[in-house]
Amino acid sequence: MAFVVPKESFAGKVFPVTIGTEIQETFGGENTLPFHSFEGEIPNRPLIAYEIQDIPPEDWPETVREVYSEVSDDPAKWAKYCVDELKAKAIALRLIGTHPDQKDLSADDAVKVVKEVLEAVKVPLIILGSNHVDKDSEVLVKVAEVAKDRNCIIGKAQEANYKTIAAAAMANGHKLIAMSELDINLSKQLNILITQMGFEKERLITDPMCSALGYGLEYTYSVMERIRLAALAQNDPVMQPPMLADVGMYVWKIKETQASEEDLPEWGSLQERGILWEAVTTASLLLAGAELIIMRHPKAVELVERFIDEMMG
Amino acid sequence: MALSGVEIFKLLPKTNCKKCGFPTCLAFAMKLAQRQTSLDKCPDVSEEAKRILGEASAPPVRPITLGVGDKAVKMGEETVLFRHEKKFVNPTVLALEIKDTDDEARQDQKIEDVLTSEINRVGQLLRVDAICITNESGDAAKFEALAKKVSEKAADVPVIVATEDPEAAKVALGHFSGKNPLLYGVTSENLEAMVSVAKDAKAIVGVKADGLEALSELTEKVKSLGVEDIVIDSGAKKGSQILEHNTLIRRAAIKKNFRPLGYPVINFVQRDDPLYETLLVGLGIAKYASIVVMSSAEKWKNLALFTLRQNIYTDPQVPMQVEQKIYKIGEPTPDSPLLITTNFSLTYFIVSGEIENSKVPAYLAVMDCEGLSVLTAWAAGKFTGAKIANFIKESGIEKELNHRELIIPGYVAILSGAIEEKLEGWKVTVGPREANAIPTFLRSRAA
Numbered sequence A: 001m002a003f004v005v006p007k008e009s010f011a012g013k014v015f016p017v018t019i020g021t022e023i024q025e026t027f028g029g030e031n032t033l034p035f036h037s038f039e040g041e042i043p044n045r046p047l048i049a050y051e052i053q054d055i056p057p058e059d060w061p062e063t064v065r066e067v068y069s070e071v072s073d074d075p076a077k078w079a080k081y082c083v084d085e086l087k088a089k090a091i092a093l094r095l096i097g098t099h100p101d102q103k104d105l106s107a108d109d110a111v112k113v114v115k116e117v118l119e120a121v122k123v124p125l126i127i128l129g130s131n132h133v134d135k136d137s138e139v140l141v142k143v144a145e146v147a148k149d150r151n152c153i154i155g156k157a158q159e160a161n162y163k164t165i166a167a168a169a170m171a172n173g174h175k176l177i178a179m180s181e182l183d184i185n186l187s188k189q190l191n192i193l194i195t196q197m198g199f200e201k202e203r204l205i206t207d208p209m210c211s212a213l214g215y216g217l218e219y220t221y222s223v224m225e226r227i228r229l230a231a232l233a234q235n236d237p238v239m240q241p242p243m244l245a246d247v248g249m250y251v252w253k254i255k256e257t258q259a260s261e262e263d264l265p266e267w268g269s270l271q272e273r274g275i276l277w278e279a280v281t282t283a284s285l286l287l288a289g290a291e292l293i294i295m296r297h298p299k300a301v302e303l304v305e306r307f308i309d310e311m312m313g
Numbered sequence B: 001m002a003l004s005g006v007e008i009f010k011l012l013p014k015t016n017c018k019k020c021g022f023p024t025c026l027a028f029a030m031k032l033a034q035r036q037t038s039l040d041k042c043p044d045v046s047e048e049a050k051r052i053l054g055e056a057s058a059p060p061v062r063p064i065t066l067g068v069g070d071k072a073v074k075m076g077e078e079t080v081l082f083r084h085e086k087k088f089v090n091p092t093v094l095a096l097e098i099k100d101t102d103d104e105a106r107q108d109q110k111i112e113d114v115l116t117s118e119i120n121r122v123g124q125l126l127r128v129d130a131i132c133i134t135n136e137s138g139d140a141a142k143f144e145a146l147a148k149k150v151s152e153k154a155a156d157v158p159v160i161v162a163t164e165d166p167e168a169a170k171v172a173l174g175h176f177s178g179k180n181p182l183l184y185g186v187t188s189e190n191l192e193a194m195v196s197v198a199k200d201a202k203a204i205v206g207v208k209a210d211g212l213e214a215l216s217e218l219t220e221k222v223k224s225l226g227v228e229d230i231v232i233d234s235g236a237k238k239g240s241q242i243l244e245h246n247t248l249i250r251r252a253a254i255k256k257n258f259r260p261l262g263y264p265v266i267n268f269v270q271r272d273d274p275l276y277e278t279l280l281v282g283l284g285i286a287k288y289a290s291i292v293v294m295s296s297a298e299k300w301k302n303l304a305l306f307t308l309r310q311n312i313y314t315d316p317q318v319p320m321q322v323e324q325k326i327y328k329i330g331e332p333t334p335d336s337p338l339l340i341t342t343n344f345s346l347t348y349f350i351v352s353g354e355i356e357n358s359k360v361p362a363y364l365a366v367m368d369c370e371g372l373s374v375l376t377a378w379a380a381g382k383f384t385g386a387k388i389a390n391f392i393k394e395s396g397i398e399k400e401l402n403h404r405e406l407i408i409p410g411y412v413a414i415l416s417g418a419i420e421e422k423l424e425g426w427k428v429t430v431g432p433r434e435a436n437a438i439p440t441f442l443r444s445r446a447a
């Protein structure tokens, strides 16, 4: 029996998305499964953005909080540190302080922070709300305006609030994250609703919702694989926007990234365990199809960048 | 290719004698096609039919067991490329490499790392499954010394013997007779001598070639020497190549029924940095490796890898669940608190673990919600006031308690009114949201 290489090529293609103005980054654009460059084109690397937030990260575990202890009291300083010292290619600013259960900061407070960060760094910016549906529609509309024409990503639009947020992103020349809850049909539905408003599907990023290793990773992993197959094999245009894995916030709240080695000797050193948890979660989701990643720990980012190098080459 | 029910039917005796337990030969054929029964149930089937059916029904990736006894591990038998299609069957075997050039202390340490690697996660006992001894020195005597040490100190751990030298292979395998080891290192150069050593030692044959074409030719040759149990290495070392080769091998086996590559795959992913190496092991787990050989087994690394393997290999249709019942944690008395949660394994193990940590004996009522987490079950209408009330009533726990207080998860505080309404005479207390706050919560109440 002679071996015939069972290569597969697809009719569909993921849309490439370019963000930023002075410094630009592009992700997506491939017509093949993740890292399958032996049978298709992968013009762009996945892009990793460093997560920062508008208020000091008091609820981040020590392992990752300590990295930013000198800068995290000031979002602009924090962003600059990520770019200058850590060579961040993009910044994801989470306006978590606007959440009613957090500091309940106003939309105007958020606008001020966004302005400062935009002034401080030239790399592309992802501006995220606090995941509170009502507050986000208020806050994201205003920050989208102040960032007008800076070609940012705004997010996240969900089923309950997509109209105002998508309109704001459209009016101000931004890209948009559409987030649904771990279900391919819901994800498709939301992308359809948003495009029906006149928002171009080429400007969307799908967030099928992330989950951490050990805490539902398999769901995110499989939903991502299914979305990617729908985009490529079924050539479904609604499923062709690139995908986001918002890894940091899911990983750095679970027990495995917090419990001390004294309490759980069988889990080994907390430092390595935390970093690895973020890196392994990310690497797995890259294999499932994520093109845009939001992460927190620089050492985890470094490991994942090295992994991407090896997988692209 | 799998045969249809009708094709199978044509090969059966067609006497409808019912000895197989089915009313007709056709009914039996249909069940066979769905792989819901086995051919040996029909006592009258011809040898010819056995041969044809046997070949056609052989799984696309050959099932092979490495090692013997409780720690033996199964490999192969996979049927799909993506886990949402159907459950991945046999979890990737994690093997720690020990070289005969490692100094004694390092060898001992690695053996110890394997022996103490077991962790209980979500009710499953997980461990580094195998040891791979490598003849790095090229010296048969050195290799044998390592084999002897491993066979003595880790007698029940499955072993991979890695060498390309038939002499070294022979002396090392001598220490693992009857243990179902894997002899890795059969190439087109050493083929005959190595296969003969493997056959004498009843070892699985691990072949290594440069690329998929050479690999297919090699497995055919090994097979023609009378070997069935083969494990394959395409020589891929770099991540991109491991992904490419493993994917093409899995596709060829499953979609094209290409037998020469229908075997479990072994990947070697050793790297200088154990943190980084973990990502490559993860690649093997996600992308079709049956065995991954790694160079270290730190506890933090193991935990991440075991968890990933568990995630990737769970059944996508059925979440892992535990039995519905009232669990006793510690030795609860009629005055001990009663808490409630859902029967999703992860939820149960996290919550029961934290109750244990609190050292406060308690009852934990675990309600069947089809394996959904608390919030998911609530959102799906399976964890409601009425259902909870019903469950508590029917459980009979009332008879064992002096009190009528039920502690519910903080995330479903909203349910407290509805439960109190349906569960007469009971008081509902809202517990903390996250389980890690349970110890403080329970201890402060007990004080």
Ligand code: B12
Binding pocket: A181, A182, A183, A186, A210, A211, A215, A216, A219, B319, B339, B340, B341, B342, B344, B346, B347, B350, B351, B371, B372, B373, B374, B375, B376, B377, B378, B379, B380, B407, B408, B409, B410, B411, B431, B432, B433, B434, B435, B436, B438
């Ligand atoms: C994985 C997941 C799924 C999986 C199911 C996994 C499973 N086996 O349950 C799938 C994809 C099937 C799913 C489906 C849905 N999901 Co869902 N899902 C999740 C996700 C990502 C993780 C859930 C999980 O595994 N948590 C881990 C377990 C351990 O958590 P837990 O059971 O709550 O237990 C914790 C605490 O509650 C506490 N605790 C537990 N018991 C007890 C008991 C006591 C006494 C105390 C004090 C504490 C306590 O301790 C635990 C650890 O801290 C969450 C979002 C998230 N990140 O949490 C959404 C989430 C739960 N899902 C949600 C929704 C809406 C749904 C759907 C209705 C929508 C959809 N996508 O179709 C469906 C419903 C399912 C159905 N059959 O109809 C929502 C719920 C909304 C809400 N606020 O109520 C969530 C919160 C997502 C969101 N909006 O952010 N989901």
Ligand code: SF4
Binding pocket: B012, B013, B014, B015, B016, B017, B018, B019, B020, B021, B022, B023, B024, B025, B028, B041, B042, B043, B044, B045
């Ligand atoms: S035992 Fe064999 S011959 Fe008899 S009914 Fe079943 S399949 Fe037919």
